Amino acid sequence: MSRREQAKEENRARIRASAERIIRTEGIDKLTMRRLAEDAGVSLRTPYNLFGSKTDVLIALLEGAGFDPGDALALRDEQLVMEQLFATLDHIEAFFDSDEKFYREVYGGIMSSAHPDVRSTNVERVVAMCQELMTHAAAKNELQIDTNTRELGRYLGVQLLAVLGMWGAEFLSNQESIRQVRRAWCGILLQHCSNASHRAVDAAYQSVALTGS
Amino acid sequence: MSRREQAKEENRARIRASAERIIRTEGIDKLTMRRLAEDAGVSLRTPYNLFGSKTDVLIALLEGAGFDPGDALALRDEQLVMEQLFATLDHIEAFFDSDEKFYREVYGGIMSSAHPDVRSTNVERVVAMCQELMTHAAAKNELQIDTNTRELGRYLGVQLLAVLGMWGAEFLSNQESIRQVRRAWCGILLQHCSNASHRAVDAAYQSVALTGS
DNA sequence: GATATTATTGACACGTGTTATAAAAATAAT
């Protein structure tokens, strides 16, 4: 890495650290570009040079923390695909719980920004991963043979992101969000899973069953 | 209505009309408070006096047009509750189709605004209506007796709004949005409907079935 | 009709994300 690139990376790191500190100690409302620049000991222009926009700074924060639903969905090729799918939700919930306020504020800040391309990239990515998972599920006979895996994957991905949007907007708690997704996923998958995967889907469904009073 | 109230109402109407015209002809990005005031022939302060905020102006636009998912869910006490529930989705879709760009921009503008109370009012209202519908459904034996109607209603309402959020953010077309909700609703209702309502739920489900590659 | 209440106006200001511009500093290329 050239000297120039190195210096830029150092600045990026300082800006990221400052942004995180401000959000953690004072809340995201206090994160303004001027305050961020001052705290990072850098001019107002520099965060724009190095990240592009305030939204991009927030995105870098999530990426740096490993927050990435798309990543969580990456095929791991263990056990049943359905088991992995639902395990992903546990993974995301654990992530939420590990630092609820911080992640929610950052995610909500990204989603409520007027950068449509950023968000749509996220959607397409998650949908693609879900479609891939469903393709594998079909290949492993975990789905009924007449299932439209493309549409099913799209449904699952959209569902996840729709609920994450509600989470980011503070309408749902961590647990509620995950339960909402799990219920929606189970609802459709119970209709399309094969005998091979039925046990896994049903187990997930039972864990969020809507019975009692 | 007093003379004063009348004059205010006239101003409100002019402002609403101007806002709608600007959004329709130039898009919501061009709707600024200064431009709105100028177009309506009113001072910059007046829209704030009469509506409260820019977000409130947008809300008034939707209300004036009769756009209200909560209203659409109001119990009509005809036929089966389940039939009404799904008919609501047709109603919303027709609404979308009647003026797609306009409604989406306005709804998206409201939802992406930083007025959390506005949005949460919307959520609570829709959830409450869904819960009421499910209570009635249970009373009419359209649900299995052990169904938690409160949680089920909450699930349905949250689901609708989560997807509407995606619609407002331009991730989903009108049709996709409605299908997404219908699938999610069917998925859970197929697990909880009684014999009395199964036919209705299954009909809705068949209309959005995910079969055929 | 005189007085009190209320609504609108105008001009200004604040804080925000973002951009413009030019100077200065740091680095790379020769």
Added chain:
DNA sequence: ATTATTTTTATAACACGTGTCAATAATATC
């Protein structure tokens, strides 16, 4: 070491939503 390129800086500015405040106009009350 000199020159050329790239980055950062400083300062100002823009458009935006929103708020303040005094003045003014319209209406209501008596």
